[in-house]
Amino acid sequence: MKTNANLKTITNPQRISVPRIKSAKWWVYHLLVGGFALLMLYPVIWLLMSSFKPSEMIFVTAKSLIPDPWILDNFSKGWEGIGGNSFGVFIKNTVVLVIFTMIGQVISSAFIAFGFARMNFFGKGFWFAIMMVTLMLPYEVVMIPQYIIFSKLGWLDSIKPIVIPAYFGHPFFIFLLVQFIRTIPRELDEAATIDGCNTFKIFYKIILPLIRPALATAAIFSFYWTWDNLLGPVLYLNSPDKYTVSMALNMFLSNETVSNWGAMFAMSIVTLIPVFVVFFLFQRHVVEGISTSGLKG
Amino acid sequence: MSARAIKQNLGGYLFIGPFVIGFLAFTFIPIITSLYLSFTSYNMFSTPSWIGLENYKKMFTADPRYWQSLKVTLIYVLAGVPLRLGFALLVAMILNTTSRAVGLYRSLFYLPSLIGGSVAVAIMWRNIFGDEGIVNILLGLLGIPDVRWFGDPTAALWMLIFLSVWQFGSSMLIFLAGLKSIPMSYYEAASVDGANYWQKFTKITLPMLSPVILFNTIMQTIAAFMTFVPAFIISKGTGGPLDGTLLYSLYLFIQGFEFFNMGYASAMAWIMLIIVGILTAIIFFTSKYWVHYESEGGK
Numbered sequence: 001m002k003t004n005a006n007l008k009t010i011t012n013p014q015r016i017s018v019p020r021i022k023s024a025k026w027w028v029y030h031l032l033v034g035g036f037a038l039l040m041l042y043p044v045i046w047l048l049m050s051s052f053k054p055s056e057m058i059f060v061t062a063k064s065l066i067p068d069p070w071i072l073d074n075f076s077k078g079w080e081g082i083g084g085n086s087f088g089v090f091i092k093n094t095v096v097l098v099i100f101t102m103i104g105q106v107i108s109s110a111f112i113a114f115g116f117a118r119m120n121f122f123g124k125g126f127w128f129a130i131m132m133v134t135l136m137l138p139y140e141v142v143m144i145p146q147y148i149i150f151s152k153l154g155w156l157d158s159i160k161p162i163v164i165p166a167y168f169g170h171p172f173f174i175f176l177l178v179q180f181i182r183t184i185p186r187e188l189d190e191a192a193t194i195d196g197c198n199t200f201k202i203f204y205k206i207i208l209p210l211i212r213p214a215l216a217t218a219a220i221f222s223f224y225w226t227w228d229n230l231l232g233p234v235l236y237l238n239s240p241d242k243y244t245v246s247m248a249l250n251m252f253l254s255n256e257t258v259s260n261w262g263a264m265f266a267m268s269i270v271t272l273i274p275v276f277v278v279f280f281l282f283q284r285h286v287v288e289g290i291s292t293s294g295l296k297g
Numbered sequence: 298m299s300a301r302a303i304k305q306n307l308g309g310y311l312f313i314g315p316f317v318i319g320f321l322a323f324t325f326i327p328i329i330t331s332l333y334l335s336f337t338s339y340n341m342f343s344t345p346s347w348i349g350l351e352n353y354k355k356m357f358t359a360d361p362r363y364w365q366s367l368k369v370t371l372i373y374v375l376a377g378v379p380l381r382l383g384f385a386l387l388v389a390m391i392l393n394t395t396s397r398a399v400g401l402y403r404s405l406f407y408l409p410s411l412i413g414g415s416v417a418v419a420i421m422w423r424n425i426f427g428d429e430g431i432v433n434i435l436l437g438l439l440g441i442p443d444v445r446w447f448g449d450p451t452a453a454l455w456m457l458i459f460l461s462v463w464q465f466g467s468s469m470l471i472f473l474a475g476l477k478s479i480p481m482s483y484y485e486a487a488s489v490d491g492a493n494y495w496q497k498f499t500k501i502t503l504p505m506l507s508p509v510i511l512f513n514t515i516m517q518t519i520a521a522f523m524t525f526v527p528a529f530i531i532s533k534g535t536g537g538p539l540d541g542t543l544l545y546s547l548y549l550f551i552q553g554f555e556f557f558n559m560g561y562a563s564a565m566a567w568i569m570l571i572i573v574g575i576l577t578a579i580i581f582f583t584s585k586y587w588v589h590y591e592s593e594g595g596k
Contacts, residue, residue, distance in 0.1 A: 026396075029394075029396070030396075030398065033391060033392070033398075033402055034398075034402075036388075037402055037405040037406060040405070040406060040408075040409060040463070041405060041408065041409070042431075043421055043422070043425050043431075043463075044408070044409070044412070044418075044421070046421075046425060046431060047417075047421040047424075050424075059427070059429040059430070060429075062429060062430060062431050062434055063431070063434050108315050108316075108319075111312060111315065112312060112313050112315055112316045114312055115309055115310075115311075115312025115313035115316075116312075116313060119305065119308055119309035119312055119313075120305055120309065121305055121306040121308070121309025121310060121313075122306050122309075124309065124313075127313055127316070127317065130320060131316065131320075134320060134324055136515075136519055136573075136577065137324065137570075138519065138522060138523050138566075138569055138570060138573055139523060140523065140545075140546055140549055140565075140566045140569055141327075141328060141331055141566045141567070141569070141570050142323065142324055142327035142328060142331065143549075143553070143566070144327075144331060144334065144553050144559050144562055144563050144566065145326070145327035145328075145330035145331045145334065145563075146323060146327050147553075147554075148330070148341070148559070149326075149327065149330075151341070165319060165323045167315070167319075168315045168316060168318060168319020168320075168322070168323065169315055169316045169319055174316065199308055203312075224411065225414075227415075228412075228414045228415040228416075228526075230416055230525075230526050230529070230530075231525055231526070231550075235554065245416075246415065246416045249416040249417060249420060250416055250530065252420075253416075253420055253423075253530065253533065254533060254534075261424075264420060265420075265421075265424075268416075268417035268420050268421060269417070271415065271416070271417050272412055272415065272417050272418075275411065275412055275415070276412075279404075279408065279411060283404050286407075286411070287400075287403060287404060287407060287470060290407070290467050290470040290471065291470045291471060291473065291474035292474065294467075294471050294512060294513075294516065295467065
């Protein structure tokens with residue numbers, strides 16, 4: 001990419017030297033692209049603004065973005081939650097689920113990725129191919145047997161069926177980390193071996209610190225996918241006091257009456273806040289993680 | 298085998314061991330179980346009883362809802378994926394400049410994809426397409442009569458397709474990375490030779506980008522086939538109106554976890570696996586005619 005930029009400045013010096021002609025074009029470009037970005041984000045902005053409108057006004061005033069009057073009632077009403085459980089309970093449940101899943105997926109994936117990227121053993125190509133196929137396997141194929149197995153184990157109505165498999169690696173993250181580890185020169189490992197490091201020490205003293213950016217990307221995506229996950233919780237959690245935010249929103253929707261639109265919108269915004277915060281803090285990791293690894297999303 | 302080789306192998310399996318165990322326990326055994334269950338009648342409460350090909354026969358000859366779900370899903374995939382990829386490529390090309398604001402724009406365009414799988418967004422989509430929602434108000438301003446998005450099965454399916462197109466961000470980012478790796482000198486040489494914009498696009502951009510297009514097409518097709526949450530939320534779990542949004546995954550879920558037809562749902566899962574496999578194979582095998590790799594014989 002660097003060579004590209006250099007090439008551009010060398011072969012195209014007029015780009016820099018004629019700013020006046022560019023400026024008219026510049027304005028048109030940014031008006032169009034910026035306008036399009038706003039259009040894309042409009043539904044989200046509309047949702048946000050509607051959460052500050054009284055429920056009975058939301059559709060009457062759907063055209064105007066600005067609430068009149070601004071109210072915060074929706075948030076307090078929504079926070080009361082559903083079935084005697086406040087929204088705080090759902091958030092707590094989701095946070096617990098996310099933390100345990102994230103830790104499991106990141107640590108195990110790094111460990112496994114090291115094996116694939118650095119160890120030589122019989123059948124490595126086979127297992128790597130198996131992992132790539134698993135990556136493309138529709139979840140629906142394993143969903144029903146997994147459900148039966150977990151119910152036989154007595155794991156229903158707990159987060160175990162979602163959390164425990166996370167400790168056996170996630171194909172996407174393994175692939176991402178393998179690619180990343182391969183860019184680290186093997187000479188580092190060899191030097192460490194000469195200094196008396198065993199393989200395990202090489203893993204956590206040399207490789208782990210060097211792949212921190214990729215670990216961050218994996219952690220962020222693990223957070224998003226677990227936070228938004230609906231199918232897993234719908235299958236495995238039955239008691240309302242164990243519900244996650246996704247399930248709580250789904251319950252809001254099935255109880256929908258004219259009177260609680262506002263509350264539903266407000267809680268929708270609440271569930272999106274952590275996602276936005278993480279995005280704005282770690283934008284670079286997110287955007288680059290996708291561009292280089294082709295993560296789904 | 299030398300002691301060293303044994304040690305190497307042991308070490309390797311120690312590291313990938315969690316994957317091997319997890320694969321056997323949570324993928325391989327379930328797949329085999331699923332195949333077995335697909336030949337049985339099973340409701341979770343009794344023992345599975347072997348019925349041979351009965352599930353498959355019922356699926357294709359006696360279940361119109363099955364055909365409906367297949368049809369709806371194919372429309373969703375065949376309309377949604379090309380629209381989404383086309384849109385993603387267009388935006389990526391627009392953003393492929395040296396402007397400093399590109400970083401901001403690509404983040405903004407990616408945002409809908411990031412939140413797209415969440416229930417909150419499906420709820421939002423449901424409401425902006427509602428009878429009094431903003432989409433109908435905008436259509437009204439253009440002089441187009443209200444569309445009853447929840448009354449008309451075709452309109453409801455298009456509402457889902459629009460949602461998937463709106464989430465073009467991850468494909469766009471991958472395209473953008475691909476575009477950035479095409480040397481500017483190619484375009485400049487073409488300009489010298491008098492190529493117009495369209496010629497540059499078809500003779501340079503598309504061939505150079507074809508491996509990325511292939512990758513995006515496969516991943517997006519599989520993902521589209523598995524779409525569940527938006528259809529589940531927008532139709533409140535029913536697949537309505539008139540099964541217009543009864544995506545395959547949703548119908549499989551309904552059969553498995555509402556009717557407890559675990560055997561039937563397993564058979565559905567196997568057909569899905571076969572369809573996804575065939576689609577992927579078609580994309581792969583035709584790719585040699587349209588995917589261009591820079592070093593011939595390479596990759």
